[in-house]
Amino acid sequence: MKSRPSRFLLGGRTYSPAVSLLLALPFLLVILLAFLLPLGMLLRESAFAPGFTVEHYRKVFDEPVYLRVMYRTVRISIFVTLISLLLGYPLALLMARARGLQLSLLLIAVLLPLWTSVLVRTYAWLVLLQRDGLINDMLTGLGIIDAPMQLLRTEGAVVLAMSHVLLPFVVLPLYASLRAIPDDYERAAKMLGANGFAVFRHVTLPLSMPGITSGCLMVFLLALGFFVTPALIGGPQQMMLATLVQQQVTELLNWPFAGAIIGVLLFAVLVLVIAFNRVVRLDRFVGQV
Amino acid sequence: MTRTPITASRFAINAFAYAVVVFLLVPTALIIPMSFGPDRFLKFPPAGFTLHWYAAYFSDPDWLAATFFSIRIAALTAIVATIVGTLISLALVRGRLPGKPAFELLVVGPVIVPNIALAIATFLVFDGLRLTGTTLGFVAAHTALAMPFVVFTILASLYRFDADLERAALSCGASPLRAFFWVTLPQIMPGIVSAALFAFIISFDEPVISFFISDLDHRSLPRKMFEDIDYNVSPILAAVATVLTGLTILALVIGHFLGRSGRSGSTTRKTG
Amino acid sequence: MDLQHRSPPGDHVGVHDLVKRYGDVAAVDSVSLGVKKGEFLALLGPSGSGKTTILMNIAGFDFPDSGRIEIDGQDVTWTPPYKRNLGMVFQRYTLFPHMSVLDNIAFPLRMRKIGRAEREERARAALKTVRLDGYGDRKPSQLSGGQQQRVAMARAVVYNPEVLLMDEPLSALDKNLREEMQIEIKHLQRELGVTVIFVTHDQTEALTMADRIAVLDHGKLQQLDTPRALYEAPASAFVAGFIGETNFWPATAANDAAPGDEVAVELEGGERATVMAADRLSRQQAVRVAIRPENLRLSADSGGCAATVNEAIYAGSVTTLLVRTKGPILRVRLTAATAASEPAAGTSLSLGWQPRHARAYAAA
Ligand SMILES: Nc1ncnc2c1ncn2[C@@H]1O[C@H](COP(=O)(O)OP(=O)(O)O)[C@@H](O)[C@H]1O
Ligand SMILES: [Mg+2]
Numbered sequence: 034m035k036s037r038p039s040r041f042l043l044g045g046r047t048y049s050p051a052v053s054l055l056l057a058l059p060f061l062l063v064i065l066l067a068f069l070l071p072l073g074m075l076l077r078e079s080a081f082a083p084g085f086t087v088e089h090y091r092k093v094f095d096e097p098v099y100l101r102v103m104y105r106t107v108r109i110s111i112f113v114t115l116i117s118l119l120l121g122y123p124l125a126l127l128m129a130r131a132r133g134l135q136l137s138l139l140l141i142a143v144l145l146p147l148w149t150s151v152l153v154r155t156y157a158w159l160v161l162l163q164r165d166g167l168i169n170d171m172l173t174g175l176g177i178i179d180a181p182m183q184l185l186r187t188e189g190a191v192v193l194a195m196s197h198v199l200l201p202f203v204v205l206p207l208y209a210s211l212r213a214i215p216d217d218y219e220r221a222a223k224m225l226g227a228n229g230f231a232v233f234r235h236v237t238l239p240l241s242m243p244g245i246t247s248g249c250l251m252v253f254l255l256a257l258g259f260f261v262t263p264a265l266i267g268g269p270q271q272m273m274l275a276t277l278v279q280q281q282v283t284e285l286l287n288w289p290f291a292g293a294i295i296g297v298l299l300f301a302v303l304v305l306v307i308a309f310n311r312v313v314r315l316d317r318f319v320g321q322v
Numbered sequence: 323m324t325r326t327p328i329t330a331s332r333f334a335i336n337a338f339a340y341a342v343v344v345f346l347l348v349p350t351a352l353i354i355p356m357s358f359g360p361d362r363f364l365k366f367p368p369a370g371f372t373l374h375w376y377a378a379y380f381s382d383p384d385w386l387a388a389t390f391f392s393i394r395i396a397a398l399t400a401i402v403a404t405i406v407g408t409l410i411s412l413a414l415v416r417g418r419l420p421g422k423p424a425f426e427l428l429v430v431g432p433v434i435v436p437n438i439a440l441a442i443a444t445f446l447v448f449d450g451l452r453l454t455g456t457t458l459g460f461v462a463a464h465t466a467l468a469m470p471f472v473v474f475t476i477l478a479s480l481y482r483f484d485a486d487l488e489r490a491a492l493s494c495g496a497s498p499l500r501a502f503f504w505v506t507l508p509q510i511m512p513g514i515v516s517a518a519l520f521a522f523i524i525s526f527d528e529p530v531i532s533f534f535i536s537d538l539d540h541r542s543l544p545r546k547m548f549e550d551i552d553y554n555v556s557p558i559l560a561a562v563a564t565v566l567t568g569l570t571i572l573a574l575v576i577g578h579f580l581g582r583s584g585r586s587g588s589t590t591r592k593t594g
Numbered sequence: 595m596d597l598q599h600r601s602p603p604g605d606h607v608g609v610h611d612l613v614k615r616y617g618d619v620a621a622v623d624s625v626s627l628g629v630k631k632g633e634f635l636a637l638l639g640p641s642g643s644g645k646t647t648i649l650m651n652i653a654g655f656d657f658p659d660s661g662r663i664e665i666d667g668q669d670v671t672w673t674p675p676y677k678r679n680l681g682m683v684f685q686r687y688t689l690f691p692h693m694s695v696l697d698n699i700a701f702p703l704r705m706r707k708i709g710r711a712e713r714e715e716r717a718r719a720a721l722k723t724v725r726l727d728g729y730g731d732r733k734p735s736q737l738s739g740g741q742q743q744r745v746a747m748a749r750a751v752v753y754n755p756e757v758l759l760m761d762e763p764l765s766a767l768d769k770n771l772r773e774e775m776q777i778e779i780k781h782l783q784r785e786l787g788v789t790v791i792f793v794t795h796d797q798t799e800a801l802t803m804a805d806r807i808a809v810l811d812h813g814k815l816q817q818l819d820t821p822r823a824l825y826e827a828p829a830s831a832f833v834a835g836f837i838g839e840t841n842f843w844p845a846t847a848a849n850d851a852a853p854g855d856e857v858a859v860e861l862e863g864g865e866r867a868t869v870m871a872a873d874r875l876s877r878q879q880a881v882r883v884a885i886r887p888e889n890l891r892l893s894a895d896s897g898g899c900a901a902t903v904n905e906a907i908y909a910g911s912v913t914t915l916l917v918r919t920k921g922p923i924l925r926v927r928l929t930a931a932t933a934a935s936e937p938a939a940g941t942s943l944s945l946g947w948q949p950r951h952a953r954a955y956a957a958a
Contacts, residue, residue, distance in 0.1 A: 047488055047498050053417030057425060060410035060469070063402075064428050067466035071443035072435065078446065120342045127339035142343045148570055149350055150527035151593045152547045153563040157349040159551060160356065160560075167352070198593060200346060229331055255593060258436025260530050265551055275438040282442055282534075292446075295439045306434055486688045489655055492675040493682035493759075494702035494749065501676075504701070508692045 072299075079292025089293035099277070103297075106274040109192055109263075110256035116196040117203040117252045118245065125207035125244070126237075129214075143208075147201040155262045158194040159185065162266070186268030194266045199255055203248035210244025211237070250309050254302055274298060350567070357560035375561035385562065388546035395457065395542060396526035399464040403521040404514055406465060407472035412502075414473075415480045416488070433470045433592060437530040440467065445534035455537030463535060464525035471524060471591060472517040479513025512580065519577035523570055524591060605664070606631040606789045607652060607757055612661035614647050614813075621647040623813035624661070631756075634783055634790045636800035639810030640836070645793040648810075649761050652791065654678050665757065676705075681750030681758040681788070685765055687742035689734035695745050696721065696730035702753045720748040723782065740771045747779070751786060758783070761793045776803055797837050801825070809833050829872075831955040834884040841890070841924040843883045845954065847875040856949050859883060863920025865899050869952035880957040887914065887927035889951035892937065898946035903937050919945065 048056065079089050093099050128139045146154065161167050162184040169181035184190050214237065222232045260275035267273070272280075274294060281291040357375055359368025379385050413419045414426070432440065444463050445454070453459030483506065491501035507514075529544035536545040543566070550559055605628035614622040622644040629635045637645040650656035652663055654675035663671045670678055689698050700717040708716075721727050724744035734742055743763055750758055763779075764772045780803055783790050794800050800807045801821045809816040809824065809832075817829040828834035835842065844862040851857035851871035859881060860866055869883050892901070892915070901917040901924070913936055915926040924945070928936060937943060 047485075047492070047501070048413065048417030050418045050420050052498070053413040053419040056409040056413035056417060057419060059406040060425075060428075063406055063462060063465050063469065064431070067444060067462040068428075068431060068435075068440070071447040072439065074447050075439075075443040120345065123335045123339040124342045127336055139343070142347055144574075145571070146346050146350060147591060148523060148574055149567050150529070150544065150563070150570065152527065152529050152544050152551065153353065153567055154350050156547070156551050156559055156563055157353050159555065161349055161352070163555070197345065197349065200342075229329060254434075254436070258438045259593075260438045260441075260533075261548070261593075265548070275436075278438060278442055279534075282445065288446060291442055295442055298436060299439055302434060302436060484686065484688065486684045486686060487690060489653075489675070490682065490684060490688040490746075490749075491690070491701070491705075492655070493653060493680060495676050495679070495705040495753070496701075497676055498674075500705060505690055 075288075075292045076296055076299075077292075078288045079290075079296050082289050089289045090296065092290060093293050093297055099294075102272055102274060102277050105188075105271070106257060109188065109195070109271075109273060110253050112192045113195045113199060113256045114203075114249050114253045116192065117200050118249055120196070121200055121203040121207055121248065122245075125204050125211050125241075128204070128208045129211035143201050143204050146197075147205075151198055151261045154198050155194060155265050158190070158197065158262075158266060162190050162194075185266060186271060188267070188271050191263050191267045191271050191273075194262050195256060195259060198262055199252045202251045202255065206248040206251070207241060207244040210241045214240045246309060250305060254305060257301065258298055353560050353563050353567075356557065357564045359557070362557065375557045376565075378558050379561045379565070382558070385546065385558070388541050388543045391540060392526055392543035395460040395464060396522045398457065398461045399468060399525035400518045400522040402461055403465045403468045403472045404476075404518040407469060407476055407517060407521075408510075408514060411473050411476040411480055412506075415477060416485070416506075429470055429473050431470075432467055437467070437592065441531040441534045444531055448535050454535045455540035459535055460525075460532070460542065463531050464528060465521075467528065467531065467592075468521040468524040471520050475517040475520060476510065476513050479510040482513075483509050515580045516577050519573050520591070523573055527566060527570065604628075604630050606633070606666065607791065608662075608664035608667075609648065609652065610662040610664065612648065612651060612663070613659045614644075614651065614656065615659050620813045622651070622658070625810070625813070625815045626661075627808050627815060627818055629757075629789055629791060631789055632787050634780070634792065634803060634805045636804035636807045637791065637793045637810060638797060638800040638804075638807050638836075639795065639816075641795055643810040644813040645795070645810055646761055647813075649759055649791065649793050652757075653680055653682055653759055679753075679755050681753075681755035683743070683746050683750050683758070683760040683763045685762040687734065687739070687746045687766075689742055689745055689749070691734055693734075694730065695726070695732050695734060695737070698734065698745060699730075699749045699752050702749060706753060716752055717748075720752040721745075723751075723785070724748045724778075739767055740775060743767065743775065744778070747782065751782070751788065754786075755788070757789045757791065759791050762795065763792075764799065765794070765796070772799075779803065801837070809836060811836070827872075828884070828953070831882050831884060831958070834953065834955070839887055839925065839927075840884045841887060841922070843885065843919075843921050843924070844957065845869075845881050845883050847871075847877060847879045847881050847954065849877050851875045851954075857954060859954060861899070861921050863899075865920060867899065867952070868949045869954045870950050872953040873956040875954060875956060881954040882957050883952050883954050885924075885947055885952045887925040888929075889947055890924065890926045891946045892917075892926060892943045893946065895944060898944035901943050901945040903939050903941045903943065905939055906936060917943070917945065 080086065082088070093103070124139075124143075128136060128143075131139055163169075164181045164183070164185075166184075168184060169178075172178045173181060218236050218240065219232055222236045227235065258275055259273065260279070263271060263273040264276045264279070267276075278291045278294050281287045281294070355368055358371050358373070360370045360372045360374065361368065410425065410429070414422065414429075419425060440463075448454045448459045448463070451459075453462070487505050487509065488501050491505040492498070496504060527544055528542070529548055532542040532545045533548055536542055541549075543562075547559065547562060547566075550556060607629040609625055609627050612622050612625045613620065625644070625648060627635075637648060639645050647656065651658050654670070654673055654677075657672065661671075662669055665678065665680075689695075690701065693701065696714070696717050699720050700713045703713040703716060718727065718730065721730055724747055726741060726744055726748070729737065729741065729745075734745065737745065743766075746763070760779075764775050767775060776799060779790075779792075792800075792803065804821060806818060806820055807824055808818045811832050817824060817833050819829075824833060824837050828837060831842070834840045845859040845867075848858040848860060848866070852874055853871055855871050856868055857871045857875055858866060859869055861883070867883075872884075875881060891898075899919055901919045904916040904918050904923065907914045907916070911929070913928045915928065915937070917924050917926055926945075
């Protein structure tokens with residue numbers, strides 16, 4: 034008894050090539066107008082002024098100010114990724130073991146923040162971290178500090194708020210990969226004499242590696258180009274790449290240089306995506322069947 | 323994973339996990355009581371109950387203009403992105419699309435490219451085309467941004483859809499067009515509804531591209547919030563944030579119930 | 595071959611030199627077959643032999659790399675499915691889940707722009723022919739598998755198509771229901787006088803239902819014949835092995851022979867025997883001798899091949915003996931009538947057959 038969908042999903046298509054192209058045409062128009070053309074123009078701006086030049090790209094790597102921003106961006110992104118993983122893994126473990134109502138509630142707890150505006154979540158941190166905000170109130174109230182501290186416009190605050198915003202992105206793939214581990218493996222490992230930690234170290238952790246990789250990659254990529262949270266929580270001393278680009282464009286109208294920074298960012302993102310594509314399988318989203 | 327007796331280490335891990343849940347939810351949740359508090363400077367716990375900030379929000383023409391602008395953009399984006407996304411999904415799954423791998427790359431493109439890159443690039447081109455601050459510009463940019471999530475969601479329901487049903491319709495004498503409207507569309511409707519809601523939310527609270535392609539007279543709600551957060555942290559923001567979050571949750575709940583039979587699809591998104 | 599070759603006048607559906615490749619594999623490799631009006635033709639073959647591909651080409655859901663499909667002498671190779679006026683029943687019932695049973699059956703009529711009243715009347719009549727009157731308002735999901743498949747049949751015949759295509763329509767049903775439905779489909783076909791092309795991988799199903807069977811393997815047509823001819827004179831070792839049960843005994847031909855001639859062979863194990871050549875054979879050629887279990891005779895006297903009973907498998911109406919020869923282990927079928935004399939394990943016996951029941955095929 035076979036119940037797989039028939040292979041003629043591939044063989045006998047309903048729409049001919051001409052009709053298919055027609056169906057794809059609106060998509061092509063949208064992508065052309067709001068994706069390909071803009072990115073192409075920006076990259077052209079960065080390398081032709083009007084003749085071909087790498088001057089703007091050189092500037093990104095030559096001037097210490099900009100190098101420092103890039104270095105900081107990478108550093109913050111790494112911290113955010115590690116913190117998200119550290120916080121997310123136990124939560125994903127708990128979810129993978131949960132059933133029924135408990136699982137539903139935990140899923141909601143992860144999905145709700147994901148679908149809450151970044152601005153709202155960033156605003157919440159702004160309120161909490163301000164000089165006369167709740168956290169300073171509590172710290173002084175408990176006598177841990179004497180006077181309110183400067184919490185906003187610190188790298189710690191940026192990392193904290195970004196980790197909060199990006200945490201769901203690591204929890205979901207982790208949960209998916211932990212959930213996919215058959216019970217039997219852990220049982221078998223226990224039968225063979227492994228204790229709790231050994232089971233984790235030799236069974237759970239290796240098998241959840243795909244989830245770890247794709248979750249971390251997702252968080253890291255989003256962090257590299259993150260605009261809203263660093264722009265609002267951080268100050269000039271915490272400037273990240275996206276804010277630098279914004280400044281170049283809105284304040285200095287320096288399109289070629291902004292284009293070069295974006296070019297570098299795009300390059301980094303593409304390299305990472307291609308390098309990890311085998312693990313993350315973005316193509317799975319689309320290229321199925 | 324196995325249910326085993328709770329050991330000390332597992333207890334510690336679970337306690338930590340619940341602490342993480344608190345960390346995830348509480349900061350945002352605190353905004354709600356704050357939006358009902360009377361203090362000019364946000365305090366917790368609030369010293370009383372007032373609807374003052376909501377009244378201020380709903381009587382401020384700037385806030386209202388931004389809100390309605392965003393609702394309009396989001397509704398149009400939902401419609402356009404869903405139609406465009408359904409068509410390309412059909413071509414990908416049910417058609418013989420020449421250059422299919424290239425189209426697949428273009429579908430994932432907007433997920434991979436950071437929003438800031440898209441925003442700057444869109445700004446550059448839309449400025450030249452005089453599309454900044456226009457409905458067309460916003461809808462085009464947001465449609466492109468929402469496209470991957472819309473397409474993933476519809477693809478998922480198309481893959482779940484039994485292609486033999488479509489064949490059965492054709493063998494019954496239905497043309498491809500009629501087979502689509504009579505059989506395929508009703509079957510993938512839940513996926514399409516979810517996709518439309520995803521697109522709506524993605525557009526409605528999209529801050530980065532909006533930041534750049536808004537102009538003085540045409541600002542989206544996120545752009546207006548961004549400005550206000552940056553320049554004068556007023557408690558109106560807590561009220562706006564509460565309304566915004568409430569609307570988002572409402573949309574998700576509607577999507578969950580309308581799309582019940584066709585769940586899954588895109589649960590993740592992208593932030594900037 | 596004549597490129598302008600047309601179906602013989604009697605053929606209702608004609609498949610001509612059909613070729614369909616997927617990458618390197620030919621799913622259908624130059625298959626030609628004709629189906630007569632009102633005939634029940636089964637496409638039989640193991641999974642992956644190309645049955646569905648042929649059917650999909652006839653239905654118009656797939657198009658050939660080369661070759662032609664004809665219906666009523668008209669070339670329909672490139673005609674879209676909805677213009678072929680065929681009925682089709684799929685393996686999984688493929689009823690439209692969002693429509694009631696009656697709406698499902700009326701769907702083809704609606705697509706043919708037939709008015710509401712007539713639509714409903716004809717749909718009800720069709721529902722009656724599959725003995726489901728009274729179920730019209732239900733949703734497909736409220737019916738059992740067998741009922742759903744009957745609705746699918748009603749939907750496929752309600753517009754009186756002249757050809758009905760079925761792709762393993764019964765394989766999702768359990769055995770008893772399947773046998774019941776086999777008879778029902780047969781009756782429906784006779785009643786409507788419709789031409790049926792029926793795909794199955796179940797040889798019993800094909801043998802019981804079909805007027806003629808086309809046996810396929812690896813995309814090639816192996817034999818197209820009546821069930822009896824297929825069983826009694828299989829054209830190849832594959833068909834002999836695929837239809838019914840067969841023992842194969844490797845051997846070497848002792849002389850040249852034309853198909854149908856008797857030929858002496860040296861059987862594996864060293865004994866000599868007389869068999870019938872199924873292919874053209876030459877001296878010293880390696881062959882496989884196919885003998886059906888029910889055509890093997892056991893006797894106490896010598897003269898045949900030496901054999902020892904290994905095991906007896908009792909199955910009610912028949913008993914199967916596994917006997918060890920000097921060559922392979924063979925299955926011997928005893929009917930209940932002869933089972934009284936069933937030999938015990940370990941008994942030494944002599945094995946014989948009529949030459950026309952032992953067919954020698956050239957070994958591949
Ligand atoms: N769309 C397809 N893509 C690749 N190979 C296919 C496709 N459809 C069928 N095939 C191949 O063609 C051969 C015949 O398939 P099919 O006609 O479905 O066989 P059957 O129905 O007899 O089981 C098989 O080897 C199968 O793998
Ligand atoms: Mg098949």
